[in-house]
Amino acid sequence: MRVVVIGSGGREHALAQKISESADLEKLFIIPGNPGTASCGENVPLNINNNNEVVNFCKSNEVDLVIIGPEQPLVNGLGNALRERNILVFGPDQSAARIESDKSFAKMIMKFAGVPTAHYIEFNELMYEHAVEFIKNKKYPCVIKANGLAAGKGVVICDTPAEAQVTLRSFFIDKDFGKAGESVLIEEFLEGEEASVFAITDGENFICLPPSQDYKKIGDDDKGKNTGGMGAYAPAPIVTNEIMNEVAEKIIKPTLRTLQDEGKKFIGCLYAGLMLTTEGPKVIEFNCRFGDPETQSVLPLVKGNFLGLLHSAAKGKLDDNLVSYNGGSSVCVVVASKGYPETYQVGFDITGLDKILGNVTVFHAGTKNIAGKLVTNGGRVLGITSVLNNVNFSEAKKEAYDAISKIHFNNMYYRKDISNRAIKIK
C-alpha cells in the first residue's frame, strides 16, 4: 500500500511509526512531517491546508490511503476533496468533522442520540446582555466555551459570577477568541476524572483502542493554563471494562448512528473526551481525530495490523479482528519550550537523544533540522514515551523521566507528575 499521513506533530510521528511497521506498506509519505517522521518514511513539504496541493500529490504518486492527523484539514474538507478523486481516506468529511468544530452541533447530535453530557445554553454576540443576566443566577463553578475551534484553549472554568462576567467580556467585547468565540456555550461543571477513548470506525462498526488519560494543564497538580496536552498514559486503570462497555454502548454507538441518520457518516477516529462522574461517563467534547499526546501512549499498546485496520475503516468495512491490546502500559511525557502555551523561543540545540535506549521512544513534535543539527521549533518539542510489556506505571514513569534526564535544550520544561493518577489507583 502507498500511504500518506497528514500532519507534523507527535501524534503523526506515532502514527507514522506504527504504520511503518506494517507488512502491507510499500511506501509512506508524511505531509509535511518532522525530523522524527523522516525515519519512518519520506517527508513532503506541502501545505496541508491547501486541499488541491495535497490531492494532486496523492494522485500523481498513486496513493492508496490518506490518514489525516490534525482537525484543521478535516474541517477544511480535505477528506471530501480526496474522496471526490477516488482516494481512500481515514478521517471524516467536513460535515462529520463538525462534531469537533461546532460544539453546538455536537450537543445537538448528543441530544438526538441520548448521549450523556453537561447541560448548557448557547449565546451569541447579539445576546450578550442576556448572557450577563444568565450568569448572575448560575450554579458555580460554571464553564464557558468557545463554540468554534480554539486549539484546546477556548474553555474557561469560572468560579464566581465576577469571573464569568470578565470571561463573557473577553469573548464578546474584546473578541479574544476571534471567530471561534462568536458564540459560546455556558455549561454545567462536571466533576470526576477525565479519560480519552478513541473509536476507530467505518461510520457504523467501531472498535475502541485502550483508554488513556491526558494532562491538559501546563503545571504540576493541574495548575495553570490549558495546553494541547502535556502528557498521557495508557491504559487508564480508572476506565474499567464495565465503563468501557458503557462508553461503547451509550456514547459511541448512538453518536455514530445519529451522525449517519443525519447524512454525516463518520469514517475515522472518533475521540470521546469523557468525564467519569458518579452518574456514569459523560461527554466533555468530541474530536474528529486522534488525540495528541494520547496517541503517543495508546498506539504502542496496539498489536496486529494497525494499517490494515485503518484501511478497512476507510473502505467502509471495518475488520475488527486485525488488532488487539498487547497487555502493556505506557507513559508519555511532553517536553516543551518554557513559556508554552503562550510565547516561547525556538532554535535551541537539542542534545542527548542518542543516549536514550531500551523501552523509551522519542516522538518528535516541535523539532527541526538545521545544517544537520536538531533544534527546537515549537511549544511542544518532544514526547518521551516509555512502553512496558506489562502494566506497571511506577516503572514506566521512572523510565520516561530517566530518559528525560539525559536530554537537554535551553528553556526545557516538562511536568513532573505524569501518570501519578494511575499510580495512585493501582
Ligand code: AMP
Ligand atoms: P474541551 O476543550 O471541551 O475538552 O475542554 C478542555 C478542558 O476543560 C477539559 O479537558 C476539562 O478539563 C475542562 N472542561 C470542559 N468542559 C467541562 C465541564 N463541563 N465540566 C468540567 N470541566 C470541563
Ligand code: GLY
Ligand atoms: N489531547 C487533547 C486533544 O488532542 O484534543
